[in-house]
Amino acid sequence: MSKTAIIIGATGLSGNLLLKCLLEDKRYQSIKLFSRSSCNIKNSKIEEHLVDVLEIEKYENLFNADEVYCCIGSTKSKTPNEELYLNIDYGIPVALANLCIKKGITTFMVISALGANKKSNIFYNRMKGRMEEDVFRRKIKKLYILQPSLIGGTRTEKRTGEKLAKVFMKILTPLFLGPLKKYRTIHPQTIVNAMLWLANNKYESGRIPSNEIQKISNNL
Structure with a gap:
């Protein structure tokens, strides 16, 4: 099946x-990207639309697919204006x-917190909670x-506060045992692996905490 x-x-x-994972996955024939800037990857599978994602509803005619992945999110340092921050992290997923x-x-699928x-x-946390509740109200069949x-990995953009938090978490992570395992730093590839597995297998829709993401990722 080509998706x-x-x-x-x-x-x-x-x-x-x-x-990058979808480009290598033979189950997918087309990947549509909606963003303000280019991903700078040339591939026949990619259909890139450079748009204002805060006005994504205007591009309804282009919005045809089997699956939608929302990986967008800002930070307080990058978006100090709370109204704009809310429009991004709450408004876009909804x-x-x-x-x-x-x-x-x-x-x-939506990456929350x-x-x-x-x-x-x-x-x-309040913004993410509101977003989750309002997305769930739409009753999408396979919603994850x-x-x-805290997401590990190296970003191209500078996030000083996040960088310090990662150093701190690296020290504490070995102490997170039992119920505390869900607070361990998680690698972005682990999140991606989980999303791909969820999209192509049967799993009960709902909120998936960090430790469960890790378990699902291990299925790949």
């Missing part, structure tokens, strides 16, 4: 790894969920919201 996948956020760390329903796309909670006092802990 078409849509990726939002293919220029980011996880999204770029996902793109808009994509709406398009999935409208276009009959039954598989949708382990601490997502709409009642949290922390803006980031991945909740990774």
Whole structure:
């Protein structure tokens, strides 16, 4: 079976790894990318659309696929304006969920965060919690919201706070045992592996915490 996948956020760390995996996967004949900047990869499978993803609904006519992957996300240092931050990390996933329903796309995956909670006092966690709840309301058949802990790997953009957190977590990770395993740093390739497995196998839809992402990834 030849499938078409849509990726939002293919220029980011996880999204770029996902793109490279899909390009090598014979199950996929076409990968549609929607982003503001080019991924700078030339391949006959890629159909790239350079658009304002904050207005993704305007491109409904191009939004035809079997699966949609939302790998987009910002940071407070990169987007200090809370309204814009909310439009990106909350608005885009919800808009994509709406398009999935409208276009009959039954598989949708979103990278969220382990601490997502709409009642949290922390803006980031509260925003992610709101996003998850509103995406779930769309009742997409195969909906997977991945909740990774701190994502490891090397980014092209500078994230000083995240870099310091990774150093700190590297020291603490061996101490995270039992129920605390879900707080261990997770590699972006692990997240990508889990998404690909979920897209092509039967698994109950829902929120998938970091330790479960790791287990699913081991199936590949």
